Amino acid sequence: xxxxxxxxxxxxxxxxxxxxxxxxxxxxxxxxxxxxxxxxxxxxxxxxxxxxxxxxxxxxxxxxxxxxxxxxxxxxxxxxxxxxxxxxxxxxxxxxxxxxxxxxxxxxxxxxxxxxxxxxxxxxxxxxxxxxxxxxxxxxxxxxxxxxxxxxxxxxxxxxxxxxxxxxxxxxxxxxxxxxxxxxxxxxxxxxxxxxxxxxxxxxxxxxxxxxxxxxxxxxxxxxxxxxxxxxxxxxxxxxxxxxxxxxxxxxxxxxxxxxxxxxxxxxxxxxxxxxxxxxxxxxxxxxxxxxxxxxxxxxxxxxxxxxxxxxxxxxxxxxxxxxxxxxxxxxxxxxxxxxxxxxxxxxxxxxxxxxxxxxxxxxxxxxxxxxxxxxxxxxxxxxxxxxxxxxxxxxxxxxxxxxxxxxxxxxxxxxxxxxxxxxxxxxxxxxxxxxxxxxxxxxxxxxxxxxxxxxxxxxxxxxxxxxxxxxxxxxxxxxxxxxxxxxxxxxxxxxxxxxxxxxxxx
Amino acid sequence: xxxxxxxxxxxxxxxxxxxxxxxxxxxxxxxxxxxxxxxxxxxxxxxxxxxxxxxxxxxxxxxxxxxxxxxxxxxxxxxxxxxxxxxxxxxxxxxxxxxxxxxxxxxxxxxxxxxxxxxxxxxxxxxxxxxxxxxxxxxxxxxxxxxxxxxxxxxxxxxxxxxxxxxxxxxxxxxxxxxxxxxxxxxxxxxxxxxxxxxxxxxxxxxxxxxxxxxxxxxxxxxxxxxxxxxxxxxxxxxxxxxxxxxxxx
Numbered sequence: 216x217x218x219x220x221x222x223x224x225x226x227x228x229x230x231x232x233x234x235x236x237x238x239x240x241x242x243x244x245x246x247x248x249x250x251x252x253x254x255x256x257x258x259x260x261x262x263x264x265x266x267x268x269x270x271x272x273x274x275x276x277x278x279x280x281x282x283x284x285x286x287x288x289x290x291x292x293x294x295x296x297x298x299x300x301x302x303x304x305x306x307x308x309x310x311x312x313x314x315x316x317x318x319x320x321x322x323x324x325x326x327x328x329x330x331x332x333x334x335x336x337x338x339x340x341x342x343x344x345x346x347x348x349x350x351x352x353x354x355x356x357x358x359x360x361x362x363x364x365x366x367x368x369x370x371x372x373x374x375x376x377x378x379x380x381x382x383x384x385x386x387x388x389x390x391x392x393x394x395x396x397x398x399x400x401x402x403x404x405x406x407x408x409x410x411x412x413x414x415x416x417x418x419x420x421x422x423x424x425x426x427x428x429x430x431x432x433x434x435x436x437x438x439x440x441x442x443x444x445x446x447x448x449x450x451x452x453x454x455x456x457x458x459x460x461x462x463x464x465x466x467x468x469x470x471x472x473x474x475x476x477x478x479x480x481x482x483x484x485x486x487x488x489x490x491x492x493x494x495x496x497x498x499x500x501x502x503x504x505x506x507x508x509x510x511x512x513x514x515x516x517x518x519x520x521x522x523x524x525x526x527x528x529x530x531x532x533x534x535x536x537x538x539x540x541x542x543x544x545x546x547x548x549x550x551x552x553x554x555x556x557x558x559x560x561x562x563x564x565x566x567x568x569x570x571x572x573x574x575x576x577x578x579x580x581x582x583x584x585x586x587x588x589x590x591x592x593x594x595x596x597x598x599x600x601x602x603x604x605x606x607x608x609x610x611x612x613x614x615x616x617x618x619x620x621x622x623x624x625x626x627x628x629x630x631x632x633x634x635x636x637x638x639x640x641x642x643x644x645x646x647x648x649x650x651x652x653x654x655x656x657x658x659x660x661x662x663x664x665x666x667x668x669x670x671x672x673x674x675x676x677x678x679x680x681x682x683x684x685x686x687x688x689x690x691x692x693x694x695x696x697x698x699x700x701x702x703x704x705x706x707x708x709x710x711x712x713x714x715x716x717x718x719x720x721x722x
Numbered sequence: 723x724x725x726x727x728x729x730x731x732x733x734x735x736x737x738x739x740x741x742x743x744x745x746x747x748x749x750x751x752x753x754x755x756x757x758x759x760x761x762x763x764x765x766x767x768x769x770x771x772x773x774x775x776x777x778x779x780x781x782x783x784x785x786x787x788x789x790x791x792x793x794x795x796x797x798x799x800x801x802x803x804x805x806x807x808x809x810x811x812x813x814x815x816x817x818x819x820x821x822x823x824x825x826x827x828x829x830x831x832x833x834x835x836x837x838x839x840x841x842x843x844x845x846x847x848x849x850x851x852x853x854x855x856x857x858x859x860x861x862x863x864x865x866x867x868x869x870x871x872x873x874x875x876x877x878x879x880x881x882x883x884x885x886x887x888x889x890x891x892x893x894x895x896x897x898x899x900x901x902x903x904x905x906x907x908x909x910x911x912x913x914x915x916x917x918x919x920x921x922x923x924x925x926x927x928x929x930x931x932x933x934x935x936x937x938x939x940x941x942x943x944x945x946x947x948x949x950x951x952x953x954x955x956x957x958x959x960x961x962x963x964x965x966x967x968x969x970x971x972x
Contacts, residue, residue, distance in 0.1 A: 510833065519824055523816070590811060595828070
């Protein structure tokens with residue numbers, strides 16, 4: 216086989232793998248669901264046009280030349296999309312290094328590794344870009360429908376942004392491998408991805424709180440200070456915004472720059488990709504030193520189970536990054552709380568739904584890890600404990616973990632607004648209990664490493680968990696602002712949880 | 723023989739999945755004996771043992787562990803029993819010592835006793851240098867040893883092992899066989915499934931041959947030879963003859 220033929224053959228192989236991985240993710244590995252999943256995706260895409268219309272429809276008539284504030288807002292939005300794609304790409308690259316089972320086969324094959332890994336880098340870039348195109352399509356469609364075909368150029372901007380994000384992600388991940396070694400890269404990359412994904416919005420919110428006393432990030436972007444600080448209209452910084460508005464020259468420049476960046480990364484890093492992948496697989500072989508167990512501890516069987524769960528949660532890289540992300544999202548409201556301490560602003564109410572929502576989401580993840588993600592299921596099932604005491608111990612672990620994470624956030628609130636602290640505590644408890652119950656009803660025994668695919672086991676559980684968190688967050692906010700409204704949303708959320716129980720296979 | 727005198731008494735055990743996996747199986751294992759359960763792939767060995775260990779609910783039949791009904795008094799039955807599967811299921815993020823501490827805690831063993839026992843077991847299985855390393859980087863053989871140490875740390879009276887020698891090197895396999903032999907000499911009962919007929923031949927007091935979910939032959943090697951009309955044949959030849967007869971009958 217010639218080099219070109221081998222190249223295209225491997226590209227086809229990579230595309231097929233990527234497609235099947237993606238398909239398995241949306242169908243939970245059940246091929247019979249493919250048709251339903253694709254129809255579901257199309258329906259979901261169609262429905263997404265409605266919120267897209269509500270959010271972005273009014274900007275469809277924007278035309279060049281834009282004023283400074285509009286340029287800043289549009290550029291910041293593109294930058295936000297880029298940060299999110301970068302976060303997703305770092306996660307994808309890390310997964311390729313650690314989880315692909317075909318590295319031994321590839322390394323032992325008589326093919327030029329640099330070529331093969333160039334294809335793999337391109338495949339990562341393609342999947343990140345494809346996902347971005349899919350998610351942005353409803354928004355761009357709305358702009359095209361409302362403002363004309365010139366908005367089609369926005370698809371080109373998304374492609375440029377996706378390719379450059381993938382290129383930077385590969386460079387960052389390989390640099391991390393070189394700097395801190397494969398053992399630490401996995402966790403660090405996950406944390407970095409979380410910070411990059413959330414960091415931009417949070418930074419804007421913090422700036423808005425500190426400067427204008429509001430949680431709205433638009434306050435900073437549309438301020439006179441931002442306009443004064445921004446470069447003049449001819450700056451290269453505005454190319455992405457101009458390209459999105461239909462400036463073909465800017466779009467071509469942007470696409471060329473992104474392709475050049477990706478090509479450069481492929482040329483520089485493809486030969487090193489093999490070494491990096493080898494280091495990652497070698498790390499799986501060499502063991503990490505664990506804690507030195509001092510003395511075996513006594514206590515009840517349930518205590519032993521709880522101790523094990525806490526230890527595993529503490530050592531879980533996903534949980535570390537996820538908790539960090541939740542805490543990052545809580546930084547702006549916490550800062551807002553601190554700023555409002557002196558003037559007792561009513562806007563402080565905003566903190567409650569954010570905390571309640573975060574508690575529900577985190578509880579869902581922790582509940583999956585403890586209840587469904589049992590790596591030694593046979594051991595626990597053959598231990599002399601009744602199944603109910605095992606489940607009870609695991610539920611206790613989830614609720615204690617949530618209490619430990621959120622108590623430091625609710626405690627300061629008790630000094631400022633005691634009633635709000637009580638409502639927030641109840642909201643956190645109810646949201647965490649609902650998410651845990653949903654995980655319990657839909658539990659499917661799995662290995663902890665399958666966490667990324669937990670959503671695919673039950674769509675009902677995934678949506679119910681998300682909507683119950685949103686529902687309890689809204690109920691808590693309304694309980695403080697409009698108590699009669701809280702009764703309605705509370706009953707609606709309760710009905711949602713009850714309906715979820717009714718649909719659950721464990722009932 | 724009464725159920726009090728036997729470590730395991732199974733009567734009419736039945737399990738059906740898409741097809742009948744275990745067909746009204748009767749099986750008795752005496753206390754203190756090493757019992758090997760052999761049979762072709764899909765014969766129902768693992769399904770039988772998973773039902774005995776409480777990992778699968780039978781469709782019909784009874785299971786008694788040292789006279790305790792394992793279906794109605796599951797917790798009491800599990801207290802004296804240990805299960806090791808062919809696929810070692812341990813926690814990647816725990817060290818072997820932490821894993822054994824957890825197992826001992828689950829069985830409610832005094833920490834002082836279990837700590838000494840855990841250390842001794844892990845060292846005897848050749849894991850002395852890895853006591854404080856997380857299991858995530860262990861080979862399959864090392865993981866199997868950790869799982870085995872976990873099964874032994876609570877000093878069970880009945881050990882059920884499903885293909886425990888899979889993935890072990892010759893030295894490790896010898897270690898494991900030695901350890902199981904010691905346990906049997908100390909009065910423990912071992913039930914083991916294996917495809918390595920030489921192991922069954924050399925280690926087991928009695929051998930049960932299972933095919934199509936039914937026990938088609940049982941006894942010491944000498945008894946099996948006698949039943950089959952050969953006096954000097956190997957277990958492998960006996961096994962093939964028995965399984966062929968069963969296949970022809972089916």
